[in-house]
Amino acid sequence: MRVLLTGSSGWLGRFLAPMLRGAGHHVTGLDVAPGTDTQVLGSVADRALVERVFADHGIEAVIHAGGLHKPDIVRYPAQTFVDVNVAGTLNLLECAKAAGHDRFVFTSTTSLMISQAIRDEASDAAVWLDETSGPIEPRNIYGVTKLAAEGLCRIAALEHGLATIVLRTSRFFPEDDDTHAVPSGENLKANELLHRRLTVEDAARAHLAALERAPAVGHSVFVISAPTPFGREDCAELKRDAAAVIARSFPEAASLYAARGWTLPASIGRVYDAGLAERVLGFRCATDFAAVLAALRDGGPLPFAHDPAYVSPKERGGDGPVLA
Template identity: 40%
Template sequence: MTGTSGRVGDAVARDLEAAGWTTRGADLVPGPRTTIVGDLRDLRVRRALVHGADLVVHAAALHAPHVGRVADEEFRSVNVDATAALLHDAEAAGVRRVVYISSTSVYGNALVPADRAVWVDEQLPPQPRDIYDETKLAAEASAAAASMPSVTLRIARCFPEPLPVLAVRLLHRAVLLTDVAAAVVGVAAQDTVTGVFNIAGRYPFTRADCVALFDDAAAVIADRAPQVAAEFRSRGWPLPKSLDRVYDSAAAAAAFSYQPTEAALRLLREP
């Protein structure tokens, strides 16, 4: 696995080990689950990582916060070229499958609402808006074109945020890190699953709610998630007036039994 010293990679590697996998991790910096410290653009690092492996989980990348701080050429080198090289070396080493960790950010400008919240499933055509989106999509294409079966998981945002902000995000566009790790473990156990899947939270809305969510999200939340609404009221937090999008993970649920938690309610009820 790549990126094992990062927040997502460490959590995924930990859960894979708990599920019975023996993991070998690579990252630029040391970490508790990183056994190979080095740059994936180094052939020796890649070969040491994939030697004898059955499955490769590729999570290492430059991310959205690096946009504007890192040159576009570096994004292409790390996110695109290194991914292609890793896939090539994995094929040569006899790796049977690859799981590529992508991001819902690749939908880009398609996430901008017009007169209703955007329902974001895998049928929504991506419209990349920056170098991060462009390079993640290019890496997805490399994974899809590989001779070995591949799965791409477009994960929703799962980084720490202020509690009131995170509680709202978890209603429609964020996911718990534990659910991301569970998704990877789930797909790793299903040899026949291939394709691209959104990995997001368990939300109380349907596609039919999109107009109402854009016009009066507070009323929809009070109706569809009354316990969450009550938790917001008890803290004196306003419910959002409008939601711009809802991520849909139904395809992942159908393909490999992905079952995210009711994250917003769980978060608000934690001590």
């Protein structure tokens, strides 16, 4: 298929574009920043540009992975989030409908599921999060606009029969977390593979699976995260003594961590359950916490990317574009 990939110069796009080509698809990349896999420079908020891309490149399917993200809150006003994340998604959906497409994949985020109460971790048990969780109460403009875009995908399916797959991906960014200082870096990323992270390679594979399965599935929302070793029955203990729960599944974790100078989480406040994607899309992340321990045990490279110096391509060279 001739696939339009938005966000083609971004962290996900640089892995997804070659993966799509490897599966036999012809990829047209659209991004505000130049990149190896970006053929068209511009914003999804520019309706005329989107229409030209569809006409000039014979687009047959869309993977909409571009947009503004949580770190962009300090760089862009709320209106820009609405223009890019909401109006931009609508532009793509309407062009896909006009072109008679049968599939559309949208990159969303588990962040929109995190209310302020969940963020504060005030509960006496970890919160188990899957596609049925709610009410959905995003705590910032990023989450609000992503949820609105999800709604546009749902309406496109209901009113026009366009198969729309929404992937709520958990964390896969390579840079350091801007909200957690201890532990930091690789230690934090390793811990998060237990309950709220996946690798960028797995995120890309999930999009490929969604593209292939979309017509058979219709419309659906999927949480995409590394498989967790925990169950709902562990939630109370995870909040109280996460290390004890981890030790039951991974008895050597504490010693392997100690040898590296790392710390296991003392408490876990939320767990993402990606089981629906496995059951319906047939997709399961290849990398999990066990892979981290195997790397520590064998002295091999860690199975995830960590780059404290990473800067989004759209932000390089100054203040970045007006629209992303």
